[in-house]
Amino acid sequence: MxxxxxxxxxxxxxxxxxxxxxxxxxxxxxxxxxxxxxxxxxxxxxxxxxxxxxxxxxTVIIPPGPPQVLWQGRSVVGAVGPLGDGERTHLTCRSSGGRPSPVLTWLEGSRSLPLVSVNSTLDPVSGTFTAEATISILATRELLDASYTCHAYTPRHARLEGPPILQGRTTSVSFNITLPPQNVKILGSQSAVTEGTLLRLVCRTYGSHPPARLQWLRGDTLLPDVTYAIEDGGNITTATMRVLVNRQHDGATLTCTAANPVLSVAPITDTTTLTVYYAPVVGLSLGRSMKADRIKEGDDAYFECSIEANPSFHRVDWRHKRESPSAVTHPCCSHASHKLL
Incomplete structure (x- = not known):
């Protein structure tokens, strides 16, 4: 029919x-x-x-809308910050448009993070919910490489019998944390060098975010001819200096400073003192009390031999015209004056 x-x-x-x-x-x-x-x-x-x-x-289940991360009242995509080392702040995850009210969780990897507040409101016009879940974070060096994920999904008790309803949605953020450098070290500065050598010194620092600013100084003078490099995703910064050494560099103190360019804190430093080997430099003159135009035959005369050397000289030879040298062993220092009567 x-x-x-x-x-x-x-x-x-x-x-x-x-x-x-x-x-x-x-x-x-x-x-x-x-x-x-x-x-x-x-x-x-x-x-x-x-x-x-x-x-x-x-009952019609509406999947939750895409979660968004809020920081200081505004939406954040990618990275939160900049944050100062030791600064505490809050992150809120919000998902709108789901029915029933979405469940929000914060995860670091597979570890659930504790929530400080959870809120859900109903839109009487659309009949859908907006849910929020807030966490508290402490900005530390360890957090710099972390990724936090917000997961929004329909609660299990609202699902009907049958195949699972695949409607979970996620969003992740990283952290931009301003950190000072942890260490600065001058490499390759332990050995003595010979005059005329092209010396290469490397200053290395790590731990700064953003990358550290390095400077080479001799006293208060900024040194030129420096090559910079950033490695390990910005964690390591190097400054390579090249200098053609001479005897004036012997005993000179070189300083490398490392500082975060956005922090108003004193830089950290490392220093090295150069040791330069060079051949003796000899100067010969009359004794200081003698006048060359007043010396008469039979007067006593003496000469001063000034010697500058590194390592220290150990022998002085005196010659008159082509006579055999008179050797004087003179253990001393790198700078000395030797007299002959």
Whole structure:
């Protein structure tokens, strides 16, 4: 026995159809819209008996909207900061448009992070929820390489029987933390060098974020001819200096300073003192008390031989014209004056 079919196009449109031949007969909605949620009544009329009714309460689950991270009242994408070392702040994860209210969790890897507050509000117009979950973080050096993830999903108790509803959504942030350098060291400065050598010295620092600023100084004078390099993702900075050494560099103190360019704190330093080997430099003159134009035959005369050397000289030879030298062993220092009467 065939019956007449009718539907209100204004209610479900062409997304609905009724299958009377199935057991039991069924109403199909395809696709389902959020507005389809509600109570549906199925009435069956009989020729020889009273009508029967079946009431179905249809719940339509709306996946949560994409989570967003809020910091200091504004949305953040990618990295949070800059943050100072030791600074405490709060991050809020927000997801809007889900029904029922989404569950929000914060994760570091697979570790759940404690929440300091959770909030959910209902939009009476759309019937959807906005959920927020806030965590407290302490900016430390260890947090610099961390990634925090917010996960928004529909609570398990709201899921219907059958296959899981794959609707979890995530977003992740890293942290921009301003950190001072931890250490600065001058490399390759332990050995003595010979005059005329092209000396290469490397200053290395690590731990600064953003990368440290390095400077080479001799006294208060900034040294030129420095090559800079940044390694390990900005964690390591090197400054390589090259200098052609001469005897004036012997005993000179060189300083390398490292500082974070955005922090107003004193730089950290390392110093090295150069040792330069060079051949003796000899100077010969009359004694200081003698006048060259007043020396007469028979007068006593003496000469001063000034010697500058590194390492220290150990022998002085005096010659008069081509006579054999008179050797004088003179253990002393790198700078000395030797007299001959």
């Amino acid at each position: 065939s019956g007449q079919r009718w539907k209100d196009e204004k209610v479900l449109g062409d997304r609905s159809y009724f299958i009377a031949s199935s057991d039991p007969p069924r109403l199909v909605l395809e696709p389902v819209h959020a507005s389809d949620q509600g109570v549906y009544t199925c009435r069956v009329d009989y020729s020889l008996s009273s009508s029967t009714y079946v009431i179905v309460n249809l």
